[in-house]
Amino acid sequence: MGARAPSPSMHARDDVTPPLPEQEWRKSLEFGKQPKLSAAMDPELDNAVGFTHFDSTASHDDLITVLATREDLHLLSFQTLVRIKSKEDNRSYLGVVVRGPFAESDAISAGSTLAFGVVVQGKKLAYTFDYHGRVEVELLGEESGGELLPPDHRPRPRSPVFLLGVEESAVVLGMAGDLCLGTVSGHDRMEARFDSRDKSILPRHTGIIGTTGGGKSTTVATLIHRAQAAGIATIVFDLEGEYTHVDEPTDHAAMIETLEGRGQKAEGVKDLHIHHPTGRDSRNPGHDNLHGFSLNFSSLSPHVIAEILNLSEAQQERFHEAYDVTKLLLEDFEIFPRPRNEEDRQRMLDVDELTTGYPQMTLQHLLDVVSAYLYSLRSPSKRKGASEESTPRGPRLLSEFGRNVGRVMARVYAQSSKNEISWTALAGKLHQLRRLNIFDVDTAPGVDHEAMLTPGRVSVIDLSGTDSPQLNNLVIADILRGLQETQEARYQRASAGGEPVTPVLIILEEAHEFLSASRISQMPVLFEQVARIAKRGRKRWLGLVFVTQLPQHLPNEVLGLLNNFIIHKITDSSVISRMQRTVGSIDAGLWERVSQLAPGQAIASFSNFTRPLMVAVDPAPVKRLLVD
Structure with missing residues (x-):
């Protein structure tokens, strides 16, 4: 047989509060006789917009819960600055509203069935519960001697909370200067x-x-x-x-x-x-x-150019080989440094190729050197005209280097290289760069x-x-x-x-x-x-x-x-x-x-x-x- 359901007489009804033990009852009477702060005793409290709540197991460091009346709820918006006066230990704190404001029922919890019914049946029911406001305030610091110090304590419960004026809020938040970005949310008259x-x-x-x-x-x-x-x-x-x-x-x-x-x-x-x-x-x-x-090609670091062109490791090696030979040829052709020019000589010594390029070097100079390397790597059968009479003396160079192709080839042969494939790939990317027509x-x-x-x-x-x-x-x-x-x-x-x-x-x-x-x-x-x-x-x-x-x-x-x-x-x-x-x-x-x-x-x-x-x-x- 199943267990018999308990009769109402077996247990107290769920909606009836059991009587307090006599000791607890006497304590509650003594508590009721304790003096309480009131607005009549402290006129400053008339300007308070809320009071700090008791902490709970869910409380966080530097976050304080503040409760406000229904009438004062609209005064506490997001990012509102407040001063909390903890009268019990005579400390003063500044804080800013970081969550809320939230409206909470005074009578029952928001999750109760009755609360849902009152809200959902708003068209039919004239009755509702009164409510209060709740915000979370982040402590900015404790006021001490005109300075704002990191808070070592927390405001005591029931500490009054006061609004800061616009001017004082701007000073606290550091909103000063000639350049305005806009307005601070929660402060229509405060500019960032x-x-x-x-x-x-x-x-x-x-x-x-x-x-x-x-x-x-x-x-x-x-x-x-x-x-x-x-x-x-x-x-x-x-x-x-x-x-x-x-x-x-x-x-x-x-x-x-x-x-x-x-x-x-x-x-x-x-x-x-x-x-x-x-x-x-x-x-x-x-x-x-x-x-x-x-x-100016000469103003760009060769390392930056190699990175932007996304050169492979082999192509980078060929690139820097050609770059070094081009520098030697610029001196050979008296382009840079100029003969007996100490200023050019010093400038050459001061060049930092991680920052800038080599003075007076153009993209065409570099292309000519790469063309010379490709020419040196081709077999006679691949050159135009295999016969001695039709074989050209060297590659066609378009910069000043074309005045003495033999000198260019001498430098290239002195710094001999192989890997025709990577030289060809490098030439393709440099020609692509030239086609941008920007240098x-x-x-x-x-x-x-x-x-x-x-x-x-x-x-x-x-x-x-x-x-x-x-x-x-x-x-x-x-x-x-x-x-x-x-x-x-x-x-x-x-x-x-x-x-x-x-x-x-x-x-x-x-x-x-x-x-x-x-x-x-x-x-x-x-x-x-x-x-x-x-x-x-x-x-x-x-x-x-x-x-x-x-x-x-x-x-x-x-x-x-x-x-x-x-x-x-x-x-x-x-x-x-x-x-x-x-x-x-x-x-x-x-x-x-x-x-x-x-x-x-x-x-x-x-x-x-x-x-x-x-x-x-x-x-x-x-x-x-x-x-x-």
Whole structure:
């Protein structure tokens, strides 16, 4: 037989609270006689917006639960700054709301059946439960003697919580400076600002990251406008031509409306110059300050060229053999160093081929030497005309080396080589490089780095017409090196004269195409050049901005160069996890919001900010071309 169900008399009913033992009952009476704080006893409590809750087993270090009344709930929004006065031990803390506000029922738990019924039957039932608010506050520090120190204690339970004013909140968060990025979420009247002339901020380098449509390009355009207004020389490597019209005001209706709401107006930048590789079109062909340019082969490091051309190990050996012979021939033909010219001689000794190329060397010089090697490796039967009368004296050389082919062949035979296959492959890649028609073009000058560094000038390097990642990377590598060397010289002159140096901001769009994780191991010299620019730039006021929609393709070595981040929406959880490990300054609560950010919203982490913040980036007042 089955067990008999217990009768109601066998046990107390579940909804009846059993009586307290006499000892516990007396304790509760004594507790009720204890004095309590009240607003009447402490008028300051009238301004409190909440009180700290008791800790539980789920509590975390530096996180405090604050409860607020239904009426005060709207005052505590995300990123609101508060002061907690722990009166029991006479300590004062500053904190920021990082979770919530949440509305919790006063009477029953939110998971109870009755709570579900009251909410679901809202159309039929007039009755509801009263509720209170709950937020989680992260402690920023303990106030002591006018300073904010790391907290060694926690506020006691029932400590009153007060709102900080906008001005005081801005000071606490480090929102000071002439360059405004946007507004801080949760503070409509607080702007996210930093000092454009502070060496510890922009020269510490910045990453602008997010998926397509998240607002990266608008952020870049806004940054260009604000940097130009601050007198910063701004250089933009523009792979799509998006920023070739930033000297015109935006004509985007939504942007104009939002600008008016912020008390701003649509306007273009001043002193825009557009640079494009010779033979390639610009997306703004009618611009008044349009400059075609070519590259000097002699300015590019041979190691960087070998990496960008993706030469195999055998091809690299042939390349450097030909490069060394070309240097000897330049001296033989009195091209460089010139005879009895001590300046040329010293310049030759100072050449660092990890940074730059060999002076006066052209791509055609190198091609002529490679042609001479190929000629030396061919058997007589493969040469044009096997007879003695028809056999040419040597290869057809197109540079100055053609004046004395015998001298060229003598150098080649003195540095004899084999492996015709790798020489042929190298010749093919060098001819491919020549067909780009970008090197040593007489009708197109090189880039004027000095002019680019004019205070307040915006220089857009328009690479939209190239359709060649190799050419883009060669242009970026060459101009970066030239800018770094020019800024170095300007810094030395400014320091000698006791004058400030012009700040420089270099924005690199689609940075993952220039320095991808898959290629970084194959391009160590190129990365070292970028790392050298980044390290020296911190002292020479040269700030780099890497913009990418594919941060997973950037190596940790590149991300490690960045100290400031503007992170727009990212939907890939694996990318978020990797970025979370890389950018340690952003707390988990903010990372949880990254996948839900609206266009224009971003998590901003700058070296002057007390903590990373969610911001609404200001709309761009300049015209930006939309790119599919």
